[in-house]
Amino acid sequence: MVDKTLELFDCGHRACGGCGAALAARLVMKGAGKNTVVVSSTGCMEVFSTPYPETAWKVPWIHSLFENASAVASGIEASLKKQGRTEKVIVMAGDGATFDIGMICISGAFERGHDFTYICYDNEAYMNTGIQRSGATPYDASTTTSPAGSCSFGNKLQKKDMPQIIAAHGAPYVATASIAYPADLMQKIEKAINTKGPCYVQVHAPCCTGWGFEGEQTIAIAKLAIETGLWVNYEMVDGKVGKVKKVVKKPVEEYLKTQKRFRHLFKPVRQDAEIAVIQAMADKNFEKYGLEIKLKKE
Amino acid sequence: MLEITEGSHAVAEAVRLCRPQVISAYPITPQTHIVEALADMVANCQLDADYITVENELSALSACVGASAAGSRVYSATTSQGLALMFEVCFNAAGMRLPIIMTIANRAMGAPLSIWNDQQDSISLRDSGWLQFYAEDNQEATDLHFIAYKVCEDHSVLLPAMVCFDGFILSHVYEPVDMLSQEDVDKYLPPFTPYQRLDAADPISFGMYATPDYYHEFRYEINNAAKRAKEVIQKAGKEFGTMFGRDYSALVEGYRLDDAETAIVAMGSICGTIKDSIDEMRAEGKKVGLLKLRVFRPFPSEEIAQALSKVKRVAVLDKNISLGAKGAVVIEVRDALYGSATPVKGYVLGLGGRDVRKKDIKEIVSLVEKGVGDQFFGLRRELL
Numbered sequence: 001m002v003d004k005t006l007e008l009f010d011c012g013h014r015a016c017g018g019c020g021a022a023l024a025a026r027l028v029m030k031g032a033g034k035n036t037v038v039v040s041s042t043g044c045m046e047v048f049s050t051p052y053p054e055t056a057w058k059v060p061w062i063h064s065l066f067e068n069a070s071a072v073a074s075g076i077e078a079s080l081k082k083q084g085r086t087e088k089v090i091v092m093a094g095d096g097a098t099f100d101i102g103m104i105c106i107s108g109a110f111e112r113g114h115d116f117t118y119i120c121y122d123n124e125a126y127m128n129t130g131i132q133r134s135g136a137t138p139y140d141a142s143t144t145t146s147p148a149g150s151c152s153f154g155n156k157l158q159k160k161d162m163p164q165i166i167a168a169h170g171a172p173y174v175a176t177a178s179i180a181y182p183a184d185l186m187q188k189i190e191k192a193i194n195t196k197g198p199c200y201v202q203v204h205a206p207c208c209t210g211w212g213f214e215g216e217q218t219i220a221i222a223k224l225a226i227e228t229g230l231w232v233n234y235e236m237v238d239g240k241v242g243k244v245k246k247v248v249k250k251p252v253e254e255y256l257k258t259q260k261r262f263r264h265l266f267k268p269v270r271q272d273a274e275i276a277v278i279q280a281m282a283d284k285n286f287e288k289y290g291l292e293i294k295l296k297k298e
Numbered sequence: 299m300l301e302i303t304e305g306s307h308a309v310a311e312a313v314r315l316c317r318p319q320v321i322s323a324y325p326i327t328p329q330t331h332i333v334e335a336l337a338d339m340v341a342n343c344q345l346d347a348d349y350i351t352v353e354n355e356l357s358a359l360s361a362c363v364g365a366s367a368a369g370s371r372v373y374s375a376t377t378s379q380g381l382a383l384m385f386e387v388c389f390n391a392a393g394m395r396l397p398i399i400m401t402i403a404n405r406a407m408g409a410p411l412s413i414w415n416d417q418q419d420s421i422s423l424r425d426s427g428w429l430q431f432y433a434e435d436n437q438e439a440t441d442l443h444f445i446a447y448k449v450c451e452d453h454s455v456l457l458p459a460m461v462c463f464d465g466f467i468l469s470h471v472y473e474p475v476d477m478l479s480q481e482d483v484d485k486y487l488p489p490f491t492p493y494q495r496l497d498a499a500d501p502i503s504f505g506m507y508a509t510p511d512y513y514h515e516f517r518y519e520i521n522n523a524a525k526r527a528k529e530v531i532q533k534a535g536k537e538f539g540t541m542f543g544r545d546y547s548a549l550v551e552g553y554r555l556d557d558a559e560t561a562i563v564a565m566g567s568i569c570g571t572i573k574d575s576i577d578e579m580r581a582e583g584k585k586v587g588l589l590k591l592r593v594f595r596p597f598p599s600e601e602i603a604q605a606l607s608k609v610k611r612v613a614v615l616d617k618n619i620s621l622g623a624k625g626a627v628v629i630e631v632r633d634a635l636y637g638s639a640t641p642v643k644g645y646v647l648g649l650g651g652r653d654v655r656k657k658d659i660k661e662i663v664s665l666v667e668k669g670v671g672d673q674f675f676g677l678r679r680e681l682l
Contacts, residue, residue, distance in 0.1 A: 075364025
């Protein structure tokens with residue numbers, strides 16, 4: 001068991017108040033422990049945590065480029081193994097670095113089977129450069145490169161199913177987690193790190209600036225994503241879906257209406273057809289993963 | 299021991315003797331024979347390295363970045379398009395001060411696609427912070443690997459290096475090479491002791507981001523390290539000479555230059571052809587000499603100015619073209635000679651594997667004697 005009282009991602013960094021990614025980093029490091037080497041991709045977290053000469057990382061940390069964190073981690077793992085050292089290697093990368101620009105490097109590293117854990121903090125767009133869409137951006141979210149307009153409801157594409165892509169590489173442990181459930185998140189990180197081979201944990205990390213909500217709402221919104229079925233917390237061990245977080249179902253609009261990125265679905269006029277499309281996506285998740293807890297009728 | 303071997307195999311053997319702990323590379327012509335030979339050595343327990351077979355060159359060099367930062371001696375090899383794919387990582391490796399050694403089997407850049415030799419690939423990375431060595435023959439290509447590791451891992455340098463040798467012309471040619479023994483190399487090249495490394499017992503952050511308040515000084519320091527490398531190369535080259543009889547202390551090397559009126563400046567395998575041409579021209583009474591640049595980064599300005607101080611004219615041969623300008627070497631040689639009245643003419647030649655023959659060298663000498671230059675040499679006018 002790692003000592004979860006240790007703060008290995010220190011305070012005083014430059015993230016926005018209410019930043020989901022910063023909380024993800026803190027919780028991930030609690031789950032990972034101090035015998036860890038962290039590789040960050042370029043992105044918000046890298047920038048807000050390491051403005052030279054300050055660093056928030058109390059473990060060895062390296063940032064090389066946007067797209068190559070898995071390849072850098074591969075080299076580190078090989079080197080540590082050759083030296084007979086025991087540090088665990090983790091990648092901390094955003095969704096853009098994971099779903100888009102880093103895909104080739106990720107595929108290579110998972111194919112080779114390096115003993116490392118890849119953590120994607122998923123805030124569903126390129127936040128560092130000013131909220132542009134990525135392969136992780138949900139359907140109908142308005143971003144600066146998929147803006148809602150008079151003839152657009154925002155992002156036309158669905159979120160890529162990255163955990164399944166990783167699982168298809170034969171990864172022994174793949175999980176999704178959320179900052180709204182810190183104990184579950186830390187446990188999954190610990191499990192991933194202690195599973196031999198390449199593991200993947202995708203952490204839902206709402207971004208108050210990019211999604212358009214007040215900083216104190218971060219956890220509530222993360223929780224709503226799960227309760228509406230738009231984010232599913234689950235584990236896949238050797239490719240088979242195991243533990244799934246079940247919920248009492250809420251309609252998707254309870255989640256959508258909290259964020260400016262979906263405001264165009266409600267104002268100036270309510271877009272029932274679009275909301276219904278998103279509800280259908282959530283319904284599909286409820287069915288696929290068996291998410292619903294049915295309350296007994298009075 | 300002198301043995302007849304292919305250039306790529308000689309380089310691979312030199313790399314093996316340097317005991318890299320992590321190798322990561324991706325196949326590309328004409329570099330392939332090197333990485334195949336190394337894979338074979340690993341497969342037969344002749345080399346105790348972790349060999350990471352990656353999905354492209356960007357990952358090859360990125361894996362080297364990680365392994366080097368974690369404290370291992372690392373190696374890669376590439377050429378041309380592969381090096382271009384590494385462009386971003388090249389700047390990054392130098393910026394993080396990682397002493398990665400990479401062989402470049404020099405090849406042209408597409409389009410049009412060409413697998414044949416010129417030096418456009420590595421020349422295009424001249425601003426990346428990597429030291430650049432250029433070999434004339436396979437003996438030099440082999441020896442420069444020992445020297446490159448020694449220089450780059452020196453704590454006053456801590457920069458990566460490209461050891462460049464001409465694709466096919468050297469990489470695929472069998473020549474006699476005197477190969478050192480493991481015992482010799484171990485005496486010359488001690489195990490890698492990183493200045494700093496990724497270590498849970500002593501955590502540091504690598505590759506942070508720097509605001510305008512800090513960035514400028516980082517670049518200054520890297521440039522200083524590259525300049526300091528001059529002296530370290532001289533020392534390492536001299537030590538190599540003392541131990542093994544081949545002295546590489548000079549960053550530039552003259553051939554029949556002392557009393558020369560016309561100097562040819564060049565890099566790489568073309569120097570062999572030039573030397574033969576010079577011998578023939580000398581026999582005809584022409585006072586021609588060669589200044590070979592063995593090191594292009596750090597650029598040996600003072601050494602060039604000194605070596606060319608007595609000649610009447612200079613012909614610089616470039617197997618590259620900074621498109622829209624001139625060959626990279628002539629631009630820099632002119633800078634080195636700034637203030638001197640000696641005329642310097644540039645000749646871009648041998649691009650994409652076009653043969654350069656002794657008669658071409660002689661023709662260039664007659665052109666520079668007439669003051670004609672700064673041109674593409676050897677054009678097939680009928681195609682234009």
